[in-house]
Amino acid sequence: MQPDDTDLPNATHEKALRLVRLLELLKLKPWTAQQLATALGVRKRAVLYYLEDLKELEPYLGFRLLHDEIRHTYALNAGVLLSDIDKVVAHTALRMLYHHSSGHNQQYLEAMLKLARGLPEPARTVAQRSAESMAARGPGLEGSNLEKITNAWFRRQLVQFHYQLPGRREPTKFELETYFIEVSRANMAVYVIGRERSYKNELRTFKLARMQFVTLVGSTEAYEIPASFDPREYLSDAWGIVGGGGNPVRVKLRFLPSAVQRIREGGYPNLRELEQRDDGSLVVEVTVGTDEGGFPIELLSWVQSWGPRVEVLEPEFFRQRWLEEAVAVAELYSSDRNLGSTANGSYWAHTPRKDDPRQRWQPLREHLEAVAGLARDFAAQFNVPAASELAYWLGILHDLGKYSQEFQDYLRAAYRADRFGSPPPAGKVDHSSAGAVLGRDLLLAGYEDDLIPANGLGSELAWVVAYHHGRIGDRSLLTDRLLRRRESPEVRQALDRACEELEDIFGGVAPEVAELEPLAREFFIRMLLSALVDADRLDTERFWSPRRYAYRTAPKANLQELLARVKEGQEKIRSADTLVNRARWEIYQAALEAAALEPGFFRLTVPTGGGKTRSSLAFALEHAVKFGLRRVVYAVPYTSIIDQTAEEFAKLLGAENVLEHHSAYEPADAEEESRARLASENWDMPVVVTTTVQLFESLLSNNPSKLRKIHNLAGSVIVLDEVQTLPANLLQPTLDVLKELVRHYRVSVVLCTATQPALDAPLGFAMLEGVREIVPDPRRYFRQLKRVAYRLELQPQPWEAVAERLRGHDQVLCIVNTKQQARDLYAALDDPEAVHLSTHMYPAHRREVLAAIRDRLKRNLPCRVVSTQLVEAGVNLDFPMVYRALGPLDSVVQAAGRCNREGRLERGGQPVLGEVTVFRPEREGLPQGVYASATGLARNLLRQGADLDDPELFTRYFTELYRDLTHTDAKEVQSFRQQFNYPKVAELYRLIGDNTFPVLVRKRAQDAAAIDRILSQHTGFMALRKLQPYIVNIYASNKEKLAPFIREMTELDVELWEWTGNYSEKLGIEELFDAGDSVV
Incomplete structure (x- = not known):
């Protein structure tokens, strides 16, 4: 069908004129169809028909119509008429390029055949036959690379590729704006010149044959080639393979008489004769480009190809490298195997690094x-x-x-x-x-x-x-x-x-x-x-x-600067004058005053919500500045709360001054990952946030990589958050290590919690001595910050009754003792909007659920949550109503910290207390050992009318608990330490039992891409570390039962299984249940 205006009188004449005008426009620049329609004064549909007509005329008029499908533009690639001499020159240049390519290049071959067809006989037949015979060469990458690079260049479109840099084991990934395609006169290789966008955003040269996996980046944004760009600047110093990055250097060489004539005939670029010596040798100077390390790597192999007929005179580092490699060759192939085993009578510790231009040992x-x-x-x-x-x-x-x-x-x-x-x-x-x-x-x-x-x-x-x-x-x-x-x-x-x-x-x-x-x-x-x-x-x-x-080793902020930031942050909080904030300010001031006390043991007993985290940090920094200590190490018991602590410190002190070191840490970007990886090796940072597991198991490890960091604990302040979670069966070795740090390594230790354990009570073994209270009269703040009322229901109740109570509240949190209890209660609740939390869900999933819970609470939406203990210590949640299954006394009070946390509950404009109900499940199924003993002791104390708002209660509770325990060093760690049996100590000292195995869960679409990316980039322990947010640790006793639902990932060279069974958005791993399961 023809456009409408062809039906008008003289339509053919008008169309011809418009086609000519269209050709003129297309020669000028790329146009969209709409822009052409406007310029020609016709409809867009007519322009599209005209463009189809031009496409049909391409073979007759000697042009090519180019259509950029990404930018939707059209342009004309007009043909150029070549004389016979032009054709011979172009054909000869193509043959030279083909001979120097790494393999068969189809683009070069097709171009040669086109040129050959335009030659007169007999040259045409000979050129065609020669070109066709070249196809027998093995394939190379340059042809396909050239086509993609050329398309990107013409479209001003980014390309992405992998590139093998000299001296690197693995290819490096780059993005490039192509400015020019050039041939090096030194080695006749093809190079791409442009601006790399991946790292330094600078102009670089890349050898076409070294480019791998070239792809065009799908973007509509066209780059501009600067008017000042001159390709002659970028290969003028090249001698071969261009590594890029360094400044040119001048190399002085002396060629023996036997090589002089060939040097003069060679036409080598940037080679200048300096001196013809009496012995017939020739001294020349070569100006040559260098790699990123400043070494003229491309010249070295050329010099070596002259064997003994050349001597490197200067620079000295190039001469030394040339001599060392000559010695190495002689040593490698000489019959005298001892030749040069020690150079110049010296002894070496390390070989040179590859990128050292001087190759210094x-x-x-x-x-x-x-x-x-x-x-x-x-x-x-x-x-x-x-x-x-x-x-x-x-x-x-x-x-x-x-x-x-x-x-x-x-x-x-x-x-x-x-x-x-x-x-x-x-x-x-x-x-x-x-x-x-x-x-x-x-x-x-x-x-x-x-x-x-x-x-x-x-x-x-x-x-x-x-x-x-x-x-x-x-x-x-x-x-x-x-x-x-x-x-x-x-x-x-x-x-x-x-x-x-x-x-x-x-x-x-x-x-x-x-x-x-x-x-x-x-x-x-x-x-x-x-x-x-x-x-x-x-x-x-x-x-x-x-x-x-x-x-x-770059300079880091000093602790005085960080202390100033904390004080500034506290001033902002002080501006909000509420009862809670006034108490927090008093606690903070008491912490600053106590910091002047001599180093040693300190206790910070603060009710939940009393600003313990910030006050302990302020104390630690003030104390460190006062006594010339070097860093603050903040240890928390659970990875579930370490993120929020580290995030709070990073906002307050600057992320560059805070190291977050634990197994589930996932850096935000490559720079943060690099910084964290280096700092985690030796903890050389002003503030370190880690887990108590990482801290104590490093102290008592026998692995040098773990031990490496512990000397940096000397001269520091260690803050142990939620110190009541230290396992009682390892109390003796744990406390002994703390005492040793204080006695001989200039360490101060701060014991933080709302439920202080009796770590300085006389219990028949050496407990802590001289522990000083940071906040005088903690009882006053427990009364002042009282935000909940406790309700005790110690008669056994079935889950259905508990569920019925929960359904009566719009916003309620219920914390139970085991994962099995959490599943049973969640099932009894039978509420599709309710939320379940346990470690049967992998960490990234749990974080997502916690964020959703906080959002619903913030927007005052219904929110019923059933959880294990993982939310009760330090997790920032604030419910008006909390239920807690009867458990250890400190756990009950910690759970209460999730109720009316900010003291904002009110009724009729008047503040009211939150409600915490302590109930006893009909089917308790408590974990055996210390947990069951602590729960029994809690039940007895509560029946006696214990006041849960009195911090002194916990001194009595923990004293009785520790006294009743058979062993506070159940594994005899101290005995093995006295025998200097380091392997046995490392084996036995485990804060968390290691009878689990890791299982990767790749069942949720929102995380599958991140997991696949990690698996494609890493193996071994690096993969295991990066996959931690997506791993569930399962007890080894369940492995046989779960065999149908797990697959060992042997391809990673590390102990890891993949979950192949069902994974529920609500419950996590569905096939896994264990009545005696862990508390989280």
């Missing part, structure tokens, strides 16, 4: 002295005589085994394998035993050489050196190892060489350290090992990853 002495200095500085925070001097010695001793020829050969073999692909060295070389042997002999006066002084320290300190790279073993294994290695030739050689090179250090006096009690000594070894491990890894990082080291 780290001298062993440099590393030993650097580690010793750092360890000494770390141990200076210890309140143990001569600890810093001893740490220095351990730093010197830790890598003495690297002096052995065995290790030096190993190091160079590893270097050759990494750089040149030669076979890697077999196995590892023991480099810690030599230092441990020397340390043991030195400290026991057992070394025969008069050069080595001695004192009377015990052999336990050899652990610090022997296990700085591996888990601490037991005493018998270490003794056997040292006796076996002591007389080995490798150890003797290493010690002889060390004594010769370090004579000035060993000529000093070994430190005398005061004798310590066995438990204190056991812990001192942990702290020394922590200082050594951190020092060793930091210096290695400084040498191998200087950027990462600089990022880690």
